[in-house]
Structure formats: structure tokens, C-alpha cells
Amino acid sequence: MNKTLISSLALGFALFGTVATGHAEERLLIGSTSSSSSHYSYFVAVNQIINNQVPDVSSSVAETGATVDNLRRISRDQIDLGLVTTNTGYHAYQGSDDFEGHPVDSRLLWVYTVAPQNVVLREDAGVDSMQALEGVRLNPGITGSATESTTEAVMETLGISPDYVRGSTTDVVDSIKDGRIAGYVKSGVGERLDGSSMDIATFTPVKVLSLNEEQAATLKEKMPDVAVVDIPEGAAEGVPAYRTWAFGVAVHAKPGLDEETAYQIVKAVMENPEPQANAFSAVDGADMAKMTLEVGSVPLHPGAARYFEEQGYEIPDALQPVQ
16 A cells, blocks of 8 residues: 555544544643652643543643743643742742743632741750741751742741751751751641651651731741641641741643633532542542632632532632633
């Protein structure tokens, strides 16, 4: 069979498929993160939900450099949706910080987990409040991480100047255990301390500092890129309830994503939580709609807003869709 005939048959079958279904299949590319990350597994699950539950849409997952890379790819129309942390997404949308002079327009679909920023201190460090961190040896987060940059911005906003100590997670954990530094700031896992903090707490009694009412109000007013969240008692054994700052891990879309497609994707994800929880345990039992509306930092995609409104949610002013 010659190549011309093969090409003609292939075209014919493609046209037949379009006529038979009445729709041309929409192909989407999802930007995620490194394949070694648990967040990559989450996006694989989302991809399966889209392919199984959303009519006339075929999606695939691309391994990327996470938030900043995904935002740049969205701006170049190289991906259709992807992982974006809410704080960096806000900076990109506003054209501030690292995006000064070159904003990136992306639209929120949903937030799937919140990362509370826990200020974990040795109990014997003699630090009982955020203000008492003045001059205290503190690791603000792993070098180059969103936690590090956000911690520094928060402390500056609150007028607190710790004595920052840099290092890897392993170095910092060892330094806390042997008393060389007082503590560190580390992202939590949902409403629990992360594994490294639990490791420290095994043999070294720890406490988690809480924002007071005035500090919480200051952050809400002056740092719209972060959320203020209340963590209930039990983040670790013996840890009482506390209040801290947080950012969400979200899925953003390019502004031009079809509204009906965005609506169907959000609907499918919200109504099929089990595969997501199997792939990423922090999603288990989470109210993603509530998280989205509380922690989201850029306007919702119109399709996403339509779904949430149909479910009876009130869309905050800051998340109202824009043209």
C-alpha cells in the first residue's frame, strides 16, 4: 500500500471520528513538577480523571520545573494548565517580585493542598512568641525554597529580625537537635508537622509558635500573597492549636482555556477525590473547594467559578473572574 493511500485513509478515519462524535477531541498538556515528587503523582491521577471523566478531552502530563517554569510555559502557550503555588502565582499575576515588569496572566482552577509554614523551635530555646525571635538563630527555610523567601518577607513585614542560618534540611535538623540553632520554619503536611519536624520531636521537645491577633491582621492587610490559617490541636503530640501563614498548591490554567472544558475538568476533579487521595495522601478528606476559595490568590477561570457557584459557594471579590 503506497504512502499516499495510507495518508488518505488516516485522514478519512480522523474525519469520520470527528463526524461520528460531532466534536474534535481537545488535547491538553498539564505542567507538573519533577517526577520524583509526590506532587507529580498527584498530577498523574488528575490526568487519569480528565481522560476518564471529561468528554472529548485528551490530556497528558509533562515533567517540568514546577511553579515558575509552569507559569512561563503558560505565558508561551506551551501548556494549558499546571501546578502553581498561590504566593508565586499572585506575584506573577501582579507583575511583582521576580515577575516585575513581565506579569503572567493565569487563572485559578482549584487548590489541592495548603502548606502551613510552621515555626518549629526547641522547647528549651526560651522563645515563646514570634516577636521573641528577634536575634534568635533561626533557619528560614531550605535555601532557594518558597518557604525561605516567604519567611523572610513575613518577618520583615512584622518587624522581626532573626539571626538567619542557612543550610539543607539534614544540616538544619542536626543543628536543632544539638542546640546550635533554636529552630526553623518548615512547610507542614496539611494540619500535621512534616516528617523532619516529627524526627526532631522524637528526642527533642519542640513547640510551634503562633501569630497573635495583631500579627495575623498585619499579614492579611500587607501580604495578600499568603493566607493566615488556624491549625487545630494535634499537629504533633502535645502541640496546641496555633495560627500561622500558609500558601496553597494550586492548578492554574491559561486564560484562553475553553470555559466549558475548565468547568468539566473542575467538576470531574471535585467529584472524584479517591484517585487523588490514593496518589497524594494530603488530599484525603480535604475540602478542596473551601481551600480554593480561602487560599486562592488570582481570579478564578470562569469555568471554575461557574462550578463553585453551582455548588452554592460565594466567590470572594479577589477571585471573581475577569475578562
